[in-house]
Amino acid sequence: MSQVVHTRRLQAVDLIKRKAEGRKIISLTAYHAHTAGIVDAYCDFVLVGDSLGMVMHGMESTLPVTLEMMILQAQAVMRGTSRALVVVDMPFGSYEASREQAFLNAARVLKETGAGAVKLEGGARFAETVAFLTERGVPVMGHIGLTPQSVNTMGGFKVQGHGAGDEDRLRADARAISDAGAFAIVMEGIVEPVARAIATDPAIRAATIGIGATAACDGQILVLEDMLGLSDRVPKFVKSYGSLRAHIEEAVRAYAEEVQAGRFPADGHTYPPR
Numbered sequence: 001m002s003q004v005v006h007t008r009r010l011q012a013v014d015l016i017k018r019k020a021e022g023r024k025i026i027s028l029t030a031y032h033a034h035t036a037g038i039v040d041a042y043c044d045f046v047l048v049g050d051s052l053g054m055v056m057h058g059m060e061s062t063l064p065v066t067l068e069m070m071i072l073q074a075q076a077v078m079r080g081t082s083r084a085l086v087v088v089d090m091p092f093g094s095y096e097a098s099r100e101q102a103f104l105n106a107a108r109v110l111k112e113t114g115a116g117a118v119k120l121e122g123g124a125r126f127a128e129t130v131a132f133l134t135e136r137g138v139p140v141m142g143h144i145g146l147t148p149q150s151v152n153t154m155g156g157f158k159v160q161g162h163g164a165g166d167e168d169r170l171r172a173d174a175r176a177i178s179d180a181g182a183f184a185i186v187m188e189g190i191v192e193p194v195a196r197a198i199a200t201d202p203a204i205r206a207a208t209i210g211i212g213a214t215a216a217c218d219g220q221i222l223v224l225e226d227m228l229g230l231s232d233r234v235p236k237f238v239k240s241y242g243s244l245r246a247h248i249e250e251a252v253r254a255y256a257e258e259v260q261a262g263r264f265p266a267d268g269h270t271y272p273p274r
């Protein structure tokens with residue numbers, strides 16, 4: 001009799017185990033089935049980020065992104081992955097008004113996509129929301145520091161933690177959402193000594209995921225198109241691991257040249273008579 005090998009996706013609780021074991025948590029964003037399929041083998045979780053508004057649609061900020069856009073791209077990413085946990089960003093306006101609004105919209109995300117968790121931006125002020133969702137079966141990832149949905153109140157995409165009292169505030173934010181039941185916290189754009197102090201704080205049970213924050217975090221994330229060298233402008237915290245923009249441009253240039261010269265399509269690319 002053959003043994004049934006049950007492979008399953010990583011789950012939110014697995015990331016907390018990772019933190020305890022001291023094994024780094026690897027993650028990237030993805031918005032499409034095909035790119036998600038490539039990163040699935042290497043990532044513990046794949047984030048369907050609301051940065052898709054800026055990366056895929058050329059928006060100036062993440063504010064115009066809708067729940068419908070997030071659900072559509074999350075469905076694509078779920079189809080492309082089999083191993084990684086898929087986490088979906090709650091877009092601006094879909095969770096801030098009340099705990100009930102947050103639950104109803106998060107439930108829609110889980111029901112309509114099959115994703116394993118949602119992420120929402122905010123610290124101590126959203127601790128009640130994080131607890132409300134977690135108690136009702138929705139695993140929540142928090143996001144503190146440079147929170148892009150607050151671009152208008154922050155006065156730009158500004159690195160956080162330079163001011164007096166910032167360390168205490170950011171630490172209180174991280175502790176509050178960890179205590180509320182968040183399984184992980186994205187720490188974005190936080191100045192090094194402050195980020196390190198929070199990432200190594202033994203009072204924080206949630207796994208810390210850095211982006212433009214310290215290497216002391218339990219894991220790291222980047223926007224896939226940024227690290228591939230496809231995005232035209234990237235934040236300073238991005239390291240380029242590829243040069244897709246140049247690759248695509250060269251392919252498109254060669255195609256245009258061959259069509260112009262009549263060399264494409266050649267015999268192998270047309271249908272001969274039977």
Ligand SMILES: Nc1nc(=O)c2c([nH]1)NC[C@@H]1CN(c3ccc(C(=O)N[C@@H](CCC(=O)O)C(=O)O)cc3)CN21
Binds near residue numbers: 055148189231
């Ligand atoms: N393509 C992309 N990559 C991202 O990492 C990303 C998005 N889009 N969209 C949503 C947010 C916005 N993010 C950003 C955008 C710009 C900066 C930026 O320009 N930062 C300045 C420092 C600004 C300051 O502290 O004054 C930098 O030089 O990195 C940082 C994060 C991160 N997220």
Ligand SMILES: CC(C)C(=O)C(=O)O
Binds near residue numbers: 029188211
């Ligand atoms: C940059 C990551 C953390 C994010 O929130 C996004 O891609 O929207």
Ligand SMILES: [Mg+2]
Binds near residue numbers: 049051089
């Ligand atoms: Mg986001």
